[in-house]
Each structure stands twice: as structure tokens, then as C-alpha cells.
Amino acid sequence: MLDKNTHPDDVVVKVRDLVFSRGSRRIFNGVDLDIRRGQVTAIMGPSGTGKTTLLKLIGGQLRPERGTIEVEGQNVAQLSRRKLFELRKRMGMLFQSGALLTDLNVYDNVAFPIREHTNLPESMIRDLVLMKLEAVGLRGARGLMPSELSGGMARRVALARAVALDPMMIMYDEPFTGQDPISMGVLVQLIDRLNHALSLTSIVVSHDVAETSAIADYIYVLSDGKVVDHGTPEALGRSQSQWVQQFMQGLPDGPVPFHFSAPPYGEDLLAGGKG
Amino acid sequence: MFHNRNLEIVVGLFVALGFAALFILAMKVSNLSAFSDQEGYSVSARFDNIGGLKVQAPVTMAGVRVGRVEGIGFDQETFEAVVTLKIYNEFKQLPRDTSASIFTSGLLGEQYIALEAGGDVKNLAAGDEFKITQSALVLEELIGQFLFKAAEGGE
Amino acid sequence: MMDALAKLGRGALDFFERLGRGHLFLMYVLAGSPPLLLRLRLWTQQMYSVGVLSLLIVAVAGLFVGMVLGLQGYNTLVDFGSEESLGVMVALSLVQELGPVLAAVLFAARAGTSLTAEIGLMKTTEQLSGMEMMAVDPLQRVIAPRFWASFVSVPLLAAIFSAVGVFGGYFVGVGLLGVDDGAFWSQIQSRVDFHEDVMNGVIKSVVFGFVAAWIALFEGYDAVPTSEGVARATTRTVVHTSIAVLGLDFVLTALMFD
Numbered sequence: 001m002l003d004k005n006t007h008p009d010d011v012v013v014k015v016r017d018l019v020f021s022r023g024s025r026r027i028f029n030g031v032d033l034d035i036r037r038g039q040v041t042a043i044m045g046p047s048g049t050g051k052t053t054l055l056k057l058i059g060g061q062l063r064p065e066r067g068t069i070e071v072e073g074q075n076v077a078q079l080s081r082r083k084l085f086e087l088r089k090r091m092g093m094l095f096q097s098g099a100l101l102t103d104l105n106v107y108d109n110v111a112f113p114i115r116e117h118t119n120l121p122e123s124m125i126r127d128l129v130l131m132k133l134e135a136v137g138l139r140g141a142r143g144l145m146p147s148e149l150s151g152g153m154a155r156r157v158a159l160a161r162a163v164a165l166d167p168m169m170i171m172y173d174e175p176f177t178g179q180d181p182i183s184m185g186v187l188v189q190l191i192d193r194l195n196h197a198l199s200l201t202s203i204v205v206s207h208d209v210a211e212t213s214a215i216a217d218y219i220y221v222l223s224d225g226k227v228v229d230h231g232t233p234e235a236l237g238r239s240q241s242q243w244v245q246q247f248m249q250g251l252p253d254g255p256v257p258f259h260f261s262a263p264p265y266g267e268d269l270l271a272g273g274k275g
Numbered sequence: 276m277f278h279n280r281n282l283e284i285v286v287g288l289f290v291a292l293g294f295a296a297l298f299i300l301a302m303k304v305s306n307l308s309a310f311s312d313q314e315g316y317s318v319s320a321r322f323d324n325i326g327g328l329k330v331q332a333p334v335t336m337a338g339v340r341v342g343r344v345e346g347i348g349f350d351q352e353t354f355e356a357v358v359t360l361k362i363y364n365e366f367k368q369l370p371r372d373t374s375a376s377i378f379t380s381g382l383l384g385e386q387y388i389a390l391e392a393g394g395d396v397k398n399l400a401a402g403d404e405f406k407i408t409q410s411a412l413v414l415e416e417l418i419g420q421f422l423f424k425a426a427e428g429g430e
Numbered sequence: 431m432m433d434a435l436a437k438l439g440r441g442a443l444d445f446f447e448r449l450g451r452g453h454l455f456l457m458y459v460l461a462g463s464p465p466l467l468l469r470l471r472l473w474t475q476q477m478y479s480v481g482v483l484s485l486l487i488v489a490v491a492g493l494f495v496g497m498v499l500g501l502q503g504y505n506t507l508v509d510f511g512s513e514e515s516l517g518v519m520v521a522l523s524l525v526q527e528l529g530p531v532l533a534a535v536l537f538a539a540r541a542g543t544s545l546t547a548e549i550g551l552m553k554t555t556e557q558l559s560g561m562e563m564m565a566v567d568p569l570q571r572v573i574a575p576r577f578w579a580s581f582v583s584v585p586l587l588a589a590i591f592s593a594v595g596v597f598g599g600y601f602v603g604v605g606l607l608g609v610d611d612g613a614f615w616s617q618i619q620s621r622v623d624f625h626e627d628v629m630n631g632v633i634k635s636v637v638f639g640f641v642a643a644w645i646a647l648f649e650g651y652d653a654v655p656t657s658e659g660v661a662r663a664t665t666r667t668v669v670h671t672s673i674a675v676l677g678l679d680f681v682l683t684a685l686m687f688d
Contacts, residue, residue: 059563093560100560101557101560112564286474286478289481292485304521304592305622
């Protein structure tokens with residue numbers, strides 16, 4: 001099922017037979033994924049398919065019920081706390097909300113991971129922070145508090161913070177959701193540029209088909225706890241699966257019905273005041 | 276970050292204030308100052324019955340506090356209570372035949388030892404013993420005696 | 431019938447699960463504390479928001495409680511002609527009971543709620559999750575400094591409460607009602623024992639500080655990450671701290687009473 005012509009060493013994240021449930025609801029039921037080094041891999045699917053959960057599983061914040069998740073050959077679920085933290089220093093994650101620390105200003109937010117993990121002198125931290133902020137175009141906003149930032153700016157600050165420790169991989173959780181077209185464009189360009197400039201590996205979780213297709217090298221489409229299809233954006237555009245076609249083109253009706261399951265309309269109307 | 280110093284000063288003030296409050300409670304609101312700092316010498320007294328006398332109870336003379344009860348023991352041969360008193364050094368010139376009595380402050384208050392000076396020219400020294408003592412009055416005994424006498428008188 | 435039983439059982443299980451989580455939480459916080467000793471700055475910052483900002487309400491409350499004790503005590507004692515004991519009554523009530531208990535309850539209302547809300551909101555806005563992904567342990571970086579700052583602050587606040595309260599009682603008793611100044615203090619000094627009374631009060635407030643900090647932070651950390659969940663957690667902080675402090679006060683008093 002997976003491409004055979006890529007060398008296994010190129011795989012940064014390897015997910016095999018992943019099963020995970022939340023309460024009685026099964027979110028993943030046998031998911032296989034490969035994230036290749038240096039690429040932007042997108043994970044797409046309708047809302048509620050557990051895309052964010054997948055990122056938390058990769059980051060070791062949740063443990064799978066069955067199956068394995070390997071990051072650079074290490075089984076995340078079996079790492080000791082210390083080793084997991086070591087690994088996380090090399091993974092950046094961009095939360096949907098930005099997750100900036102609200103009691104620190106922009107500068108201190110970006111400096112936060114550097115201060116926590118290194119003993120660099122303050123002058124060097126300043127250079128690093130300004131460099132990261134410059135990369136996201138917010139060097140001038142360094143004195144602002146998170147509450148004074150727009151949603152798009154908050155995400156850019158969070159991005160600067162995610163790359164503060166020069167990670168090898170960044171995970172983006174719904175980076176485009178709720179953004180106006182301009183900041184969406186800015187974010188698309190930033191993710192693409194950072195990935196190539198810093199030779200990162202990126203995982204983008206999203207349901208914004210157009211933006212994601214524009215920057216992704218490879219796309220996995222998830223639905224109902226399984227990988228429905230995967231391939232390059234072009235390949236997916238020609239997918240045989242009606243479901244994938246509906247999702248990629250955003251058609252209102254198809255294999256995913258427009259109507260939530262309900263008794264026939266006429267019957268319901270005739271039932272009068274009974275329900 | 277730049278008002279960190281002010282922050283530290285304010286927190287320092289808060290901690291100092293807390294300890295000052297504790298110090299006030301110790302010195303002004305409790306008896307810690309009353310006995311911890313005064314040096315004294317020990318003398319002992321034997322009583323048939325000490326009633327409810329407790330360690331740390333005041334020792335007074337003419338109503339003025341001159342010491343405190345340091346320890347309470349029991350002599351197994353004479354079946355008497357042995358009370359060690361600490362008399363503060365400033366009251367060195369107590370006559371040797373001073374007597375010690377156990378009284379109660381008020382009707383239901385705590386018990387204390389009252390000293391009454393005698394006429395001896397020699398003074399009490401550390402380790403001496405009071406020759407004349409008067410035990411605590413036990414209410415039940417008093418009532419018993421009263422009833423006994425009343426019955427005798429009635430006959 | 432069976433439904434009611436099942437409900438009871440589920441309630442009990444939930445309760446014990448929460449209790450277990452609470453203890454694990456405490457264990458992790460304590461285990462994560464040693465590195466904190468090197469980072470006093472984190473500590474002082476929390477001492478400010480938790481202790482210094484609670485100072486005013488605690489001092490004002492202490493003053494009024496002392497004044498009320500002075501008034502009420504005088505009315506009762508004057509009937510027995512022993513109004514000189516007013517100071518003893520005020521001081522003992524404050525030092526042994528009211529100081530530690532009320533300071534802890536006021537602390538829960540003033541600082542505990544804001545701790546719960548702050549931690550709860552940090553959880554809701556994924557700040558705690560974000561820290562974990564930055565390989566920073568939030569229990570160590572966020573919770574532990576707040577825990578120790580609260581733990582230290584409560585006994586200090588209780589001492590301030592009692593001291594201010596005694597002066598409140600003095601002001602009413604001696605200043606307004608004409609109790610003799612010297613008798614007021616000398617009675618206190620002869621009847622309040624430092625080890626038996628003052629130290630027991632301090633021990634109580636240390637225990638209460640521990641419990642108040644634990645409850646406030648755990649409620650925040652364990653809050654359901656929605657605005658409603660945080661609101662509920664905040665309410666629970668006040669309710670649980672008050673009940674825990676009053677219950678523990680009884681237990682501690684019983685233990686110290688011999």
C-alpha cells in the first residue's frame with residue numbers, strides 16, 4: 001500500500017495499525033501513515049475525524065490503544081518521560097488557538113522555550129528571538145501582549161515560538177481555520193518557506209483543501225477512523241473514490257449525505273406534535 | 276521584566292509583615308516573654324495536696340509575680356507532692372522561713388502559689404526547701420467538713 | 431431501584447477516581463518541586479499575586495472580626511464582672527481558631543479562585559498542552575511555584591489576621607468600652623501559652639495552606655476545558671476548601687486537645 005521506492009530512513013514518523021478510542025467512540029481503527037523527511041505532509045478529513053488527536057498521539061500526549069507510532073525509530077508511547085521531553089524539544093507544534101502564554105508578551109513567548117531549555121546569555125536570546133520574529137514578520141510586534149494580537153498574528157507568533165529551538169519537525173493543527181484570506185495567504189507562504197528554508201519536516205492537519213493542496217507534497221485523507229486514500233495532490237484529484245472526490249471538491253451531497261440521518265420527511269411532518 | 280525588583284521588594288515586605296505578626300503574637304499576645312528570658316534559682320516545697328496546680332503557674336508574693344512553677348514531682352516515701360519553684364534572681368532576699376500556699380485566683384480561676392515572708396534574718400538559697408506549706412483547698416473536702424460540723428452542732 | 435444503586439456506585443467510583451487523580455497530581459507537583467529552589471523569581475512572582483494581593487482583605491477582615499469579638503465578648507463578660515478577661519477571649523479565639531480558619535477561607539475566595547480560573551483557562555486555551563509540547567512540564571513550571579507560594583502565604587496571612595484582630599479587639603475593648611489597658615495585656619500574657627496556643631494555631635494554618643493550595647490548583651488542572659467547566663471548578667474551589675478547612679480544623683483541634 002505504501003510507496004516502495006522511498007528509502008525507509010527517510011520516514012520520520014511511522015504509524016502502524018493505530019487504534020485509539022475516546023470513551024466508547026473509536027477514533028482511529030487501524031491507521032497506517034508515513035511522514036517523509038523534508039516534505040510537507042497533509043492530513044485531511046472532515047471535522048471530527050480526530051486529526052488533532054493524531055498530532056497529540058505523535059507528540060506523546062496521548063497513548064494509542066493498539067499499534068505503534070515511531071518518531072525517528074523511537075516508539076513514542078514507550079519512551080520514558082525524560083526521553084519523551086528530549087524528543088519533544090525537536091518537535092514544534094502549532095496549536096489551533098496558538099496557545100501563547102497569555103501572561104507573557106510576544107518577545108517573552110518566543111524566548112520561553114529558549115530560556116527553559118538553554119542557559120544562553122540574554123543578549124544571545126535576544127538575537128535568536130528577533131531572528132525568529134523577523135522570519136514571521138512580527139519583529140515590530142514584540143512588545144505586544146497576546147490579547148492585543150489578531151488571530152493570524154497570534155498564529156505567526158506561535159510559529160516563531162515553535163521554531164525557536166530549531167526543531168526537525170513541525171506539526172500544524174488547523175493552521176488556516178478562521179483566517180481571513182490575507183492572513184491565510186501569509187500562513188500558507190510561511191509554512192512553505194519555513195519548511196524549505198530550515199529543511200524541516202511538516203505535518204499539516206487541515207480541512208482547507210485548496211490551501212493545503214497548494215503546499216503539501218503528500219496527502220492522507222482520513223474518514224471514519226481509516227485512511228481513505230493517500231497520494232500527491234494531483235493523484236488525489238484523480239482519485240477513484242467518490243468520497244475523496246466529494247471532499248476535495250467540496251460538493252454538498254454525495255457519499256456523505258447532506259441530511260443527518262432522520263426518518264422520512266413526510267412521516268416526520270405527519271407525526272404532528274409527537275416529537 | 277523590568278519591575279521585577281519592585282516585585283521582590285513588595286514580596287519581601289509581605290513576608291516581613293507576616294513574621295512581624297507572628298513575633299507580636301509570640302511576645303505581646305502570649306506568655307513567651309513572661310518566662311523565657313528571666314533567670315532564676317530553684318527552691319522546692321512539699322504539699323499534701325496540690326489540687327489543680329500546673330507547671331508554669333505563677334508564684335507571687337503580696338500579689339506580685341516573683342517566679343513560676345518549674346516542675347511537679349511525687350515523693351513515693353512520704354506520699355507528698357514535690358513542687359519545684361523558680362524564683363527570679365531579682366528576688367534574692369526572701370527570708371528562710373517564708374511559707375508557700377496554693378491559692379486559687381478568683382472563685383474558679385487557675386491555681387497559683389503565694390509566698391508569705393517570715394522573720395528569719397537568713398535568706399533562702401538555691402536548693403532550699405520551704406518549711407511551712409499550705410495545701411490547696413479542695414472544695415469537696417471543705418463541703419464535707421462543713422456538713423460534718425453542721426451535723427455535730429445539730430445534735 | 432437498580433438504577434439508583436448504579437447511580438450511587440458510579441458516583442462513588444467517580445469520587446474515588448478524582449481523589450486518586452488529586453493525590454497523583456500532588457505527588458507530581460511535589461516531585462517536580464526541587465528544581466524550583468533554583469528559580470526563586472518564579473516563586474516571588476506568585477508570592478505577589480497570591481500573598482500580597484490577599485493582604486488587604488485579610489487584614490481588614492481580621493480587624494473587623496477582632497472588633498466584633500471585642501464587642502460581643504464584653505457584653506457577655508461584663509455580666510460576670512470579668513471584663514478584664516476580654517483580651518484573653520479575643521486572643522485565644524483568634525489565635526487558635528478564627529485566624530487560621532478565616533485566613534484560609536478568605537485565601538480560597540481571593541487567591542484560590544483566581545488560581546483555579548487561571549490554570550483552568552490555561553488548560554482551555556491549550557497553554558498547558560503547548561508547554562508540554564515544548565518539553566516544559568507545566569506541573570513544574572506553572573503549578574509548583576503557585577503551590578509553594580500559597581503554602582507559604584497562608585500561615586503568614588493567618589498570623590497577620592490574628593495580630594490585627596487582637597488590636598481590633600483592643601481598640602474596641604480598651605478604647606471604646608473602657609477595659610483597663612494593663613489588665614487587657616497582662617491577662618492575655620498570663621493565659622495564652624506560646625507553645626500550646628500560638629504554635630498550635632500556626633500548625634493549623636500550615637496544614638490549611640497546604641490543603642487550600644492543593645485544592646485550588648487541582649481544581650484548575652482537572653477542570654473540564656470549557657468556560658462552563660472553569661466556572662464550576664472555581665466554585666468548587668471555594669466550597670471544597672471551606673469544607674476541608676472546617677473539617678480539618680475539627681480533626682486538628684481534637685488531636686491537639688489533651
